Structures are given as C-alpha cells and as structure tokens.
Amino acid sequence: MMRAFPVVMPSGQRYWTVLGDDLEVVAVADQWLRNLRFGRDRAELTTKAYAGGVALYLRWCRSTRREWTAAGRDLGLFMVWLKYTPATRDGVVSAVQPGPGAVPVRGERRINRVLVAVRGLLSYAVSVSEAPRSVLGQIYELADSRDLPAEAQGEDGGLFYRLRPVHSLREPETQVGRAEDAELVAMFTACRNARDRLVVLLVARVGLRRGQVAGLRRSDVHLLPDSRALGCDYPGAHVHVRRRENGNGAWSKSRHPWVAPLDFLVVSAFDLYYEERNRLLGSSGSDFLLVNLFRARWESRCRRQRLAN
Template sequence: MDRFRPFLVRLPSGDRYWTVMDAAYRPVAAADEWLLHVRLGRDCAESTTEAYARSLALFLDWCTAIRQDWRETPYQFGRFVYWLQRYDPGVPAYAQTRIVRGARRVNAVLAAVREFFKHAVAVGLADKAVLDALFDLVEDYDLPAEVRGERPGLRLRSRPRHRLSEPQRVVDAATDEEVLALLKACRNARDRFIVLALWRIGNRRGELTGVRLEDVHFVPDASSLGCRVRGEHLHVRRRPNLNGAIAKSRRSRVVPVDWFVVQGYDQYMLERGACQQAQRCDFLLVNLFREPLGAPMRPKALNELLADLSRRAGLDRSLHPHQLRHSMATNVAAAGGTLDEIRELLGHAAITSSQVYLHPSPDRLRAAVERVELPRGRAGKELR
C-alpha cells in the first residue's frame, strides 16, 4: 500500500509547519490547506501541526486501504477505530491482530481527523451532513458545575461519537528527588535556571522559550516598569516568535515566582551578560554554548537539555519539560492549592484540564486516614 507521510515545510517568511505528502511526494491539498490554517490562521505551535499531520497521514492511509474518498468515510469510523488499533505497516494485513495503539493514541488521532472534517465543512470541501456521523448531541448534566455555569434549563453540547474508553490518567510528574538530581548535573547557570523555571513556574516549553526580557518582573515593586502587579512575577504572552516558540493560550497571564527562581535568574543573567551576542537579543533564553551564539533557544532544545541532564544525573528515565510542569502543579495541589488557582497558574483553558492534579497520591490518602484520631475516654479504651 502506498503510504502518506508527514513533512516539514519551511516558508520564506521563516515560519514552519507540517503537512502531509503522498507516495509521489506531492502535498495533499486539503490537508495542507488545513494545516497551514492551523499554524498561521489559528497561530498554533509547530508541534501541533506535526501531531495533526501524523494523524492525518494515518487517516489517509486507511482511506487508501479501503479504496474510498476521505469525504465518504465518516460513516465507517467504527472500522477506522479497529484499523487504528491494529495497523502496523511492517506486518502483513492478514496478520494484523494484536493491539499496536492504545486508547489514548487512537483518541488523539480521531480528534485530529474530526478537526480536519470541521474545517473541510467550513470551507465547503465536505458536506455538513458528515458532522452528524462524527458527533452526537447530548445533555450537559455530566459536566462539572464549573463548566456548566449557573444558567438554568436544559442545554445540549456536541460529543464525539467515536471514542475509546481510556484508563484513568495518572500524572507522570518528575519527583522532587529527580529534579534535585537534574540541578546537581547542571554545569552552568543558564541550565539551572531552565530547570528551576520549569519546576517552580510550570511554564510549557513553548511559553518559556518565548519569554522576552520585558516579561520578567523579578522585583518586589514593578510600578517603575509600568506594571501594577505586586511581587516578583513573570508575564506569559502569546506572540509570534522567530524561534518557533508560542504560548498555547491566547489569554495572557501572570505567574508569581519565589526567591529560588529569582536567585537562579540573577546568576543566569550574569552569565548571559558576558556573552556579547546575547546582549543584542531580547529573548530571555539564548544560546550561550553553541552556535549561533546569542540566538533564542528553540523549544525542542529544552527537551534535548533535560535528556542530557537525565543521563548525566544517572536517572532511570529521561525526563522532559512537561514532567516538570506536572511536578509544579502536583506540588501546588499537595500544598492545598484550589482548582481555580491551579488552572490560572498553568494557563488551562478548561478547568477540567486541571482536575487531574487533585487526585491525591497513596501517601496523602494514608496520611489523611492516620490524622483521624480514635475516640477519647472510655470508648477509646474499649477499642484498645
């Protein structure tokens, strides 16, 4: 079977996005138009188009396998789900029986394909009737109260028709011991500050690599900087960046920082100031030890840094930036942080995205039980 494949496109403007190529290395027009819209029209991260392109490549592979035009396939998505679970390009079709993709991966592919169809309907490439095959209208009674709001009466919402049941999500957070090992493995102030910022501020990698010097207000009183927010803090703003970094949320937010981060920042800025090329760059994080010197760091450079630090620290696994973000949120929850506080600190669009951090660990559950004292007086003596 001829296979479709994701492909990275570099535009003359410097922007990059991922598209889908066919077996003859020609871009699939409908997919390319949507992915370019996602990257530039919706101002999404390059990594988002990469994930979507990989999902669409699988979808188009399936369309080729069943010999149908992609516009006609929504009515057969049950078959697509079965195919996704078992399709392995390295195994003959008759032998594809074992599960090769879990429920979470399958659901991610389906979500990308549904977004593709929604765009195709909006621009007239597909009939709007296909959406009836992809979505059901359901009541919103099963949503959390924070999501439903206070408006009375029955309300309907669309729900994906094809979705596998996923196992309960367990947050894969870096432990404090692992983070301390990373800090000990750092050989310079910049790398220590990056680890501290990911761990104590909870920024996404695209947010941290997109921070400009003007966004850093690490002073008790920022009124002289034209800012009314009190205390040391960092502004997270969505803007186009030449290094491919982008904040996921369109809404700007302010994240408070503690003295530990400020101390790491001060040490890093002394190191940064010694690099003449860096003085001409307004990005916070810049290349200090590799060419081009003074250029803003790319988001994937943080993944490479943490992987290298994990090896140097002798950890059993290779950590990535999002695990340090999970660690920050988990620690805030363990310290008594509320759902709305976690949502604001992390910049989640939906409060349901923050709920996963409120699931207590086994140690916290045991401590809660042990805090309950036995009855006092005669009843307590009888129990003993």
C-alpha cells in the first residue's frame, strides 16, 4: 500500500518519501521530494504534505490499473475518487459507497493541495525523462493574465501568457476569525505554569507561528533596553526569529530572519518563565527557549507509583 514515510539523513535532517506495496521507495517520487527538501530548501512539512498527496495518486492509479505517467488526462476522475473515498485505516482500503447523497470525505482545499503535489511529481518526471512531454499538456493549459487579480497583473498592465492548471476546484471563501480578547484571557488564565502562559502571549501578542515559537533559542531573546553589549543594535526588548534546522522539528516559514518587538506584558512573562525554569532546571541545559520543565517530576511520580504497586 502506498504511504508517506519519513527519512532521516546522517546529518539529522529529515524529509518524507513514498513507499510502495513492497515497502520499497518509489524512485521518481523520492528523487523529487529529496530535491525539494535539499535542492530547493523546502520545509520538511512541505515534503510530508506532498508525499501524502503523491501516495494517494499512486494508490488511485494502482486501484484503477492506470499507468501513473499517463494518468494525467484522467485527473478529473481522480478528483472524484479523492472526494468520496475514505482514507485507509489499519491497512484496510475503504470502498467508495455509490448512490446519491454520499457525504464528501475531503473538501475542495484538500483536493487542490493534493493536485499541487501530483502536478509537481508529473512535471519533475517529464524533466528527468521518466514521463513523456505530452503529460504537461494534460495538466496545464495556456492562459493569459486577464483573469488574474489586478494586484498580480503588474504595474504596466500588459498582457502576458502563463501556464494554468487544467484541474482545480473553486474553494469556498471562509472568514478567518481572530480570537477575541476574552478568549485570549480565558486561555491565559487556564494555563497552569509560566511556560504555557508565555506561549499564549508569544502567539497572541507577538504574532509568532507555532513553529517559530518552538524554534526559539535562549540566545534569540534580548530583553534589555539596549542590547549592543550582546552585539545587537536593535533597540528595546525583542526576539530574533530565524530559520534553522532544529532537533525538535520546529521550522520558521520565513526564509529571512526578522525581529519581533516585545511589550511590557510579554517581557514580564519571560521573567516569570525564566524564574520557573531556573528553579526547576538550573541555569544550564538546552539552548531551546521552551523545554519540558516537569518531565523529571512526572518520572519521579511514576517511579513512586510503580514502587507502591
């Protein structure tokens, strides 16, 4: 059964590949995903999402007895299969339930993301002569710039031509609601330790993504009014957000480092967290800003329970 699978390189870097029914790596898919990760500096989670989409496509090709290099012309049928075929559970392949009124199991957004992965695989296969060039005509069509938003047409407003995917679904417009102040206060007060309260503030008030928060190092945090003694000319309290390879898998989506200023409330949360961390772990330990402060206490409690039993 086709499946996505993580690969750990000798350097510790990771990417995701696709395994076939015999647990052998699907060569072309592996080459493409490895090139995305290390040749084009894509995130590990990007290769995970693409590997999952490619696995679905190859599974559909096998179940319908289609050659994957020539199935681009039938992606419309693949979209129907995606919409109504449940995911495989415990190695059991679910069957499509025919008849009117079937409930979709994947939405438009998810199907479009899978199609992005499939088009990427097929385009790469053409570039390395693993698929005929005619495949590109099956998945792309020639279009002009008149159907693009005004922001994407350029300042000169001239007409230009581009390749447009043949197969795609119109995604419903959804409003992304920001958490209300009362909801943030409720989350803050529900936290049981200073570390979790700091995480809430870094996301809510500083605007960091979860991967950026989890990837922060202690050396990224400058809380002094003047940090020139540390070799940083940025004024005021702030954190440096950098993309780097982290052992915990955290990843900043921004390729370029940037600085996020901190207000007095976040600085106070840092002070309380540092006091809690130093009290439980001391001043040494991991350079990661966020660590598990209560693992030793939990392990000690488990040992006491085992001895009592």
